[in-house]
Amino acid sequence: MRVRRVVTTRAGGASRAPFERFNLSSGVGDDPAAVAANRRRLAAGVGLPAGSVVWMRQVHGTTAATVSAPPERELAEVDAMVTDRPELALAVLAADCVPVLLADPVAGVLGAAHAGRVGAADGVLPAALAAMQRLGARPERTEVLLGPAVCGACYEVPAAMRASVHAALPGSACVTSKGTPGLDLRAGLRQQLRALGVTRVDTDPRCTVEDRDLYSHRRDGRTGRLAAVTWLDPR
Numbered sequence: 647m648r649v650r651r652v653v654t655t656r657a658g659g660a661s662r663a664p665f666e667r668f669n670l671s672s673g674v675g676d677d678p679a680a681v682a683a684n685r686r687r688l689a690a691g692v693g694l695p696a697g698s699v700v701w702m703r704q705v706h707g708t709t710a711a712t713v714s715a716p717p718e719r720e721l722a723e724v725d726a727m728v729t730d731r732p733e734l735a736l737a738v739l740a741a742d743c744v745p746v747l748l749a750d751p752v753a754g755v756l757g758a759a760h761a762g763r764v765g766a767a768d769g770v771l772p773a774a775l776a777a778m779q780r781l782g783a784r785p786e787r788t789e790v791l792l793g794p795a796v797c798g799a800c801y802e803v804p805a806a807m808r809a810s811v812h813a814a815l816p817g818s819a820c821v822t823s824k825g826t827p828g829l830d831l832r833a834g835l836r837q838q839l840r841a842l843g844v845t846r847v848d849t850d851p852r853c854t855v856e857d858r859d860l861y862s863h864r865r866d867g868r869t870g871r872l873a874a875v876t877w878l879d880p881r
Contacts, residue, residue: 647732648879649749649756652692653793653850654872655859659684661870669861669870671739672720673703676870692735694877699735700727706764710757710777726759726774730781735877738793741861742801742854744831745793745874748774750783756876757783763803766831766838767814775842785843793874794860797853798830799823801864 659668660680670688672681689696700713701720710726713734721727727736728748736758738745743762749755759765759774775785798820803811808827811834812819818834821827836847854862854872861870 647751647754648881649751649789649876650692650879651747651791651874651876652688653745653874654688656861656870656872657859659687664866664868665870668872670701670737670873671871672701674870675868688873688875689735692875692877694733694735698733698877699737699875700729701737702727702739702760704739704760706760706762708765708768708770708773710759710770710773712777712781725761725765725770726757726777728755728757728774728777728781730755732878732880735875737873737875739871739873740793740795740854741863741869741871742796744795744835745872746771746774746835747791747793747874747876748778749789749876750778750787751789752787753782753784754878755781755783756878758874758876761831761835763811763829763831766818766835767811769814771835771838772842775844786845788844789846790839790844790848791874792832792835792847792849794850794852794854794857794872795832796855796862796864798828798833800853800855801829801831802826803829 748757817837
């Protein structure tokens, strides 16, 4: 089986301002019909039935759900999910937070996690990895993609917040392009993953604030969400 991954942009889709165009979140105030059309388009574009894509109602927590069949609705109050079922796609939404896709291709186990400032510091990735290990995954075989997110140069925070997050997520403290306190969540997550035995980590270098093809809450306020999606292809 092959591990497949897709990260969407704003291109295409049915959403109108301020969500234009390919918003995939049902929780930001967009027209539900437009979101449903965008989700169908995404599934069709990657060759999957629309019902096989699993979506989360993310709450910046650390709960990791194990998915064995397509649910009837979005998973509520969940920020990570794992599966070992082929052609069951896991989707994580983001617009500055880090969408994280994980896979142990040997065990055939996948994970997807939403790692914002709070969830990353509280341990959403360790929770996702633990859930994957319960399905037979091993850290040394696990491959991770850290998707597009706000970069450290653009993520300005108060000094006390930087210190607090860095204490929980070492490696995340940085200085912005303006010389002010900042956070680089992807740097902190890479360091955390190494400490957990995961060394095969790739990073999508795009910054959501800088790249206007991507959604950014920090840049635009009310806006849509991109999706990072992963699934096992048995072909």
